[in-house]
Amino acid sequence: MRYIFLILCSALLLISCKEDVKNEGRNYSFYHWSTNFKPTDKTDQLIKHGGTFKEYVRFFDLVIDQNVDKVYPVATVQFEENTRFLATEIVPVIYIRNEVFLHKDGNGNNIQKLALNTADKIKRIQNKHLTGQVAVREIQIDCDWTDSTRDSFFMFLKSLKNQMPGYSISSTLRLHQVKYKDRTGVPPVDKVVLMAYNVGNLGSVEETNSILSNEITAQYLEELDEYPLPFDVALPLFEWGVLYRDGKLKGLLRDLTPGLLESAFAKAEKENSYTATSDSYVNGIFIYKGDHVRVETITKDKLEELAAMIKEAAPSNRDYQTIYYHINTSLTSKFSYDDLSSFAK
Secondary structure: OHHHHHHHHHHHHHHHHHHHHHHOOOOEEEEEOOOEEOOOHHHHHHHHHHEEEEEEEEEEEEEEEOOOOEEEEEOOOEEOOOOOOOOOEEEEEEEEOHHHHHOHHHOHHHHHHHHHHHHHHHHHHHHHHOOOOOEOOEEEEEOOOOOOOHHHHHHHHHHHHHHOOOOEEEEEEOHHHHHOHHHHOOOOOOEEEEEOOOOOOOOOOOOOOOOOOHHHHHOOOOOHHHOOOOEEEEEEOOOEEEEEEOOEEEEEEOOOOHHHHHHHEEEOOOOOEEEEOOOEEEOOEEEOOOOEEEEEOOOHHHHHHHHHHHHHHOOOOOOOOEEEEOOOOHHHHHOOHHHHHHHOO
């Protein structure tokens, strides 16, 4: 009997190990993009079921203040006093407008000063709110650099690395920067995060969905297996309304509920398109009668297809993490934890 008992225990242990192997790599993380870091039961559950207990938190943006013609940080994250953290690791994310690296403050000899100021602000936020509560091992820079800003941006990354020894530095990567890496360059970072969304023409009123187009994305994934840096992948988990006036882009309407749509707009002929029936305010934005709104969202089928395309295009011997953008959207409620796990690598 003892012999049989030992066999059964070994079998159960083997099954458990196989299950762990099966689930390995199916975990996922989230971006936190709201200015207010305010965990809720819902976001805690998302972090818990994600399994990585890692959260990518937007700390602040760097933009040009036109009034004083200087580069300044804006939209700094606000932590409540005695904030509770379910995540055990937080990655500060700094969003930098591309034009910053065309400005005098983000060019030439001023780049080192910009990197120093950026590092100092990151450390101040970290020391005030995170030290002793969560680990910070990585700093991520989000910038859609171009040919004209590449050299300045890459110099900034090198300077930031020098200012923050001991930290891993990562940057975001767009699909065109994968396909045309010889022209756009490879950033001097430890790893990149491929942003697999926002691939359409947001400015075009004829666009159907600028967030996700798997037909367009497929054209840029052929070179993914040859990308020389380790990479993770960010998948879209958000929706918005794209506002046009006289055929020109006027802005984005976020948190656009069905009730708000019905109160201010009438269904237009094109799919997911609406026309304003009167002058009104929608989420603080003034809408004129006749304005056009296209509602863009993410469906399970399209997201599943996108995730499968990336898994197929990625090298078979290279593992990556999946990060969903973002945790502060109601769209997370439309996907089950099993869905999010199945889309992950």
